[in-house]
Amino acid sequence: MSENKNTNYKIAVGLDGSDSSWKALEEAVKQAAAKVAELHIVSIQESVDASYSASEVLAADKTSREKLERVQIKAKTLAENAGVKVFAEITTGSSTTVMVDFVKKNSMDMLIIGDTGHSSIWGALLGTNAEKIVRNARCSVLIVR
Numbered sequence: 001m002s003e004n005k006n007t008n009y010k011i012a013v014g015l016d017g018s019d020s021s022w023k024a025l026e027e028a029v030k031q032a033a034a035k036v037a038e039l040h041i042v043s044i045q046e047s048v049d050a051s052y053s054a055s056e057v058l059a060a061d062k063t064s065r066e067k068l069e070r071v072q073i074k075a076k077t078l079a080e081n082a083g084v085k086v087f088a089e090i091t092t093g094s095s096t097t098v099m100v101d102f103v104k105k106n107s108m109d110m111l112i113i114g115d116t117g118h119s120s121i122w123g124a125l126l127g128t129n130a131e132k133i134v135r136n137a138r139c140s141v142l143i144v145r
Helices: 019-035 054-081 095-105 128-136
Strands: 010-014 038-045 085-092 110-114 140-144
Touching: 010 019, 010 095, 019 038, 019 054, 019 110, 019 140, 038 054, 038 095, 054 085, 085 095, 095 110, 095 128, 110 128, 128 140
Parallel strands: 010 038, 010 110, 038 085, 110 140
Antiparallel strands: none
């Protein structure tokens, strides 16, 4: 009986700290464990509105990055406790562009995302952003509810 496990299989998951992104992470960990796959956790830092003062922008960026770092530490621990090989990255930019570029650049086999997000990072994901990701990602995309 042959098992469908491939050590070269790579799964990416978008994690912003929202409830739906944690559900996506849970599914990604299950998938990675079952497929003996690498799990890549991608968090995207929102850009702060340019109408704020420089000190407000710096403070907001620091707070946002620190929050994402805490989220990723917890996520990595969950994945590692399940025996999954995990990598984590925090980046800045448009969620759609960043995710599509990430899966292409890193030759991901699957992208798992939540159906809604914490803020405008994912926005109304099941609308325009999801459509763009599904249309442009060069891998399978699973949207978790």
